[in-house]
Amino acid sequence: MNKVIIFTALLLGASCTSEAQQGQRMRPEETEYYSPVPPVVTPGSSYGDAPSDAIVLFDGRNLDQWMSSNDSTSAKWTLADNAMTVNKSTGDIQTKSTFTDFQLHIEYRIPSNITGTGQARGNSGIFLAALPWGAGGYELQVLDNYKNTTYVNGQVGSMYKQAVPLANASRKPGEWQTYDVVWTAPKWNENGTLKSLARVTVLHNNVLVQNNVTLLGDTPYIGMPSYRKHGPAPIKLQSHGDKSEPISYRNIWLRPLQ
Numbered sequence: 001m002n003k004v005i006i007f008t009a010l011l012l013g014a015s016c017t018s019e020a021q022q023g024q025r026m027r028p029e030e031t032e033y034y035s036p037v038p039p040v041v042t043p044g045s046s047y048g049d050a051p052s053d054a055i056v057l058f059d060g061r062n063l064d065q066w067m068s069s070n071d072s073t074s075a076k077w078t079l080a081d082n083a084m085t086v087n088k089s090t091g092d093i094q095t096k097s098t099f100t101d102f103q104l105h106i107e108y109r110i111p112s113n114i115t116g117t118g119q120a121r122g123n124s125g126i127f128l129a130a131l132p133w134g135a136g137g138y139e140l141q142v143l144d145n146y147k148n149t150t151y152v153n154g155q156v157g158s159m160y161k162q163a164v165p166l167a168n169a170s171r172k173p174g175e176w177q178t179y180d181v182v183w184t185a186p187k188w189n190e191n192g193t194l195k196s197l198a199r200v201t202v203l204h205n206n207v208l209v210q211n212n213v214t215l216l217g218d219t220p221y222i223g224m225p226s227y228r229k230h231g232p233a234p235i236k237l238q239s240h241g242d243k244s245e246p247i248s249y250r251n252i253w254l255r256p257l258q
Contacts, residue, residue, distance in 0.1 A: 039053070041053050047206075048105065048107065048178065048251055050105070050251075050253040051255065053255055054105075054253040054254060054255050055097070055253065055254045055255070055256070056252075056253045057095060057235070057252040057253060057254055058084060058249065058250065058251070058252040059082075059251070060079075060081075060082025060083060060084075060250055060251070061082075062079070063075040063077065063079065063084060063093070065095055065096055065097070066093045066094065066095060066096065067093065067094060067095075067096050068090060068091060068092075068093060069091060069092035069093060069094045069130070069236055070090075070091045070092070075090075075093040076090040077090070077093060082250055083109070083248040083249065083250040084248065084249055084250070085246050085247070085248040085249075086124060086237075086239045086240075086246035086247055086248070087239065087246070088239050088240075088246055090239070091239050092236055092237060092238050092239050093236070093237050093239075094127075094130050094234040094235060094236040094237070095234040095235045095236075096234070097234065098231070098232035098233050098234050099129075099232055099233065099234070099235065099254065099256060100185045100231075100232045100256070100258050101183060101184050101185055101256070101257040101258050102182075102183055102254050102255060102256050102257055103180070103181070103182050103183075103254065103255040103257060104126075104128070104179070104180070104181040104182075104183065104235070104252075104253075104254050105178070105179070105180050105181075105251065105252070105253050105254075106126060106178070106179050106181075106249060106251070106252045107176050107177065107178050107179075107249065107250050107251045107252075108124070108142055108176070108177055108179070108247055108248065108249050108250075109174070109175065109176050109177065109247060109248045109249075109250075110122040110144040110146075110173040110174070110177075110247055111173060111174065111244075111245040111246070111247065111248075112172075112173050112174030113173075113245060114144055114173045114244055114245055115244050115245070116242060116243065116244040117148060118148070118149070118150045119143065119150055119154060119242065120242040120243065120244055121143065121144045121148050121242070121244050122142070122143055122144035122173070122244055122245070122247050123142070123143050123238075123240035123242045123244070124142040124143075124237065124238045124239070124240050124247050125139040125140065125141055125142050125160065125237075125238035125240070126139065126140045126142060126179065126181075126235065126236075126237060126238075127139050127140075127235065127236035127237075127238065128140060128181065128183045128200065128235060129183070129185055129198075129230070129233035129234075129235075130233055130234045130235065130236035131218065131228075131230055131233060133228065134218050134220060134226070134228070135218040135219050135220035135221065135225075136218070136236070137218060137219070137233065137236060138159065138198060138200075138215060138218055138219055139159070139160040139219040139238070140157075140158075140159060140160075140179065140181065140200070140202060141154060141155065141156055141157065141158045141159075141160045142156060142238075142247065143155060143156045144156070144170070144173055145157075145168055145170045146170040146171065146172050146173060152164045152165075155168065156168070156170055156204065157169065157202065157204045157209035157210070159200060159202075159210060159213065159215060159219060160219040160221075161219055161220065161221070161225075162215055162216065162219055162225060163200075163210055163213045163215070165202075165204070165209035165210065166208060166209050166210070166211065167204075167207050167208075167209055169204045169205045169206075169207035169209060170204075170205075171205060176250070177204070177205055178203075178204070178205055178206070179202060179203070179204055180202070180203040180206075181200065181201070181202050181203075182200065182201040182202075182257075183198075183199075183200055184198060184199040184200070184257075185198055185232075185233075186198040186215075186227060188229045192229055194227055197214045197215060197216070197227075198214065198215040199212055199213065199214050199215070200212075200213055200215065201213070235254075237249060
């Protein structure tokens with residue numbers, strides 16, 4: 001047998017023996033610690049209910065947490081049946097508050113009478129960090145892809161034009177659907193250089209579609225993604241310019257993770 005192989009095996013055996021002996025000498029308490037103590041969070045009584053530490057962004061009663069993205073006036077989407085529906089004549093809306101890292105729950109419904117094909121069928125988007133330049137931020141696509149095909153990096157569950165979803169978990173139009181998102185915003189060094197990329201995990205209707213994916217920048221319709229330094233940002237809901245029936249949103253809440 002090769003002498004190098006024999007020597008390596010002896011070293012590995014000695015290392016394992018040393019670790020085993022060290023483990024035998026240690027007491028269990030030496031690898032236990034009691035602080036910091038995680039905060040107590042009371043979960044919702046059923047799936048989709050906000051936990052005790054959540055910021056409720058929309059509970060169906062009013063649009064007080066939202067404003068128009070165009071002119072910062074009050075949001076003017078339609079309220080009915082504990083939901084808000086896109087008003088295409090007034091444009092996008094965004095949260096008045098800004099956020100960095102968070103867990104987000106949001107529900108949406110494609111109208112049962114939806115028409116159109118491809119991208120012109122129930123198109124909207126959730127910008128996890130809305131920015132005032134370029135592509136406008138980092139968009140999680142909302143679209144009707146129940147028996148409706150389009151380019152795969154632009155279908156529902158995609159991080160638009162960047163990350164193809166792991167599955168198409170679409171429900172039929174007319175049914176409420178859910179997104180559960182963990183968003184880690186990009187970070188910058190003090191000198192303005194990029195420190196860490198944005199990361200996102202997404203469950204669509206309880207199916208994992210983005211698994212801790214890193215983004216190369218914003219999510220433009222035309223061109224390549226890029227980063228520009230920014231701080232905490234609002235969440236934006238898109239009023240898309242297609243001619244299909246507008247979609248609705250409900251039960252939106254967020255847990256800051258910083």
